[in-house]
Amino acid sequence: MTKLFDFNNELSDKIALVTGGTKGTGKAIAERLSKAGATVIITARHHPGSMDEKLHFITADLSRPEGNEKLVKEILSSFGRLDILINALGGSETPGGGFAVLNDKDWENTIQTNLLAPVRLDRGFLPQMLERRDGVIIHIASIQGRLPLFDSTLPYAAAKAGLINYSKGLSKEVSPKGVRVLTVSPGWIMTSSATKMMERIAESSETTIEEATQSVMDALGGIPIGKPAQPEDIAEFVGFLVSPRAKYLTGTEYVIDGGTIPTI
The missing domain is CATH 1.10.1220 (Arc Repressor Mutant)
Structure with missing residues (x-):
């Protein structure tokens, strides 16, 4: 008889971190993993005020190296390990007007948050995953990595393109050692x-x-x-990717955009 998965408890023995988990898509992902039984940690610069009581919150500014170091140390000290890392933090605060209005600070801030924060967290949590030969890392990118909008989000698009490339390279290195690495690139999310x-x-x-x-x-x-898309659309797919049902998937970018990108 075929064994059926218990979707409500399939992550009951897992510890997960969702960056950007206090709002939007990150929040939906955190709640989805929690419903699947995972112990879920979320982080942001400020406490959200109200949140699901099952989630664990740690204050950290991931746009700075010291914020990433603080988060890694606190999680490993308090929880002992991390099984699932969802790098969902991202966004753009650059002004409109194209390339001419963007200065170095605009570029640096965007790249710190959208590319270097995931790189630093991967570097912090991968050693214990590799030691156990078990773990899943999901990078939430964007279709702007392929379909950039130049008016106000060019640095964001460039950072996400870099994240997609980095994610593929990382998967080649660590997948043979037991850690799956995947990228999810959403389109416009309401x-x-x-x-x-x-x-x-x-x-x-x-x-x-x-x-x-x-x-x-x-x-x-x-x-x-x-x-x-709705945030829950992305969260449901991420919930599948980190589950045992997706154990053969690694190194792939999954585009969830309702067909927005017009090419194959």
Whole structure:
């Protein structure tokens, strides 16, 4: 008889870290792994105020090297090991206007958060994973790694392209030693922040939120499935990737964009 997986408890013996786990897609991922039975740690610069009582919060500024070092030390000291690392932290705060308005600080800050933070955390947690020959690392990238938007997020797109490349190289090194490394590249996700942005666009352009949403989809070249993703869509797939059901998957980038990228 075929053995059935218990999806509600398949991660019950695992300890997971989700960076950026206090809001948006990171929060949805953290809650999904917790529901699967994992002990889940989340981190941000500031405490979110209200959060799922099953989650463990550690304050850390991952845009700085010392923040990454602090987080690694606290987790290994308090929990003894880490089985699953989800590098979900990311974002762009650079101004619009193209390359000419971007200075070195804009580039450095974006690369620190979107590329170097995952690199540092991987470096901090991989030794104990390799020693046990067991572990999963997921890098949350973006379709902007392939489909950059130059007006305001060029550094972000470049950092995510670097993350995708780095993730593939890392997988080649550590997969033979028991650690799986994968990349998930979402398209546009309708987080609470995105919803607020649609409200601002609608107000400034005197249109509806639906029309504002369509204008953004048009700027992306269209989303064939007809709508942005929800954070839970990404979280559900990540939950599969870190589970025993995906034990043969490593080194691959998975694009979840509703068909946005128009090429194969």
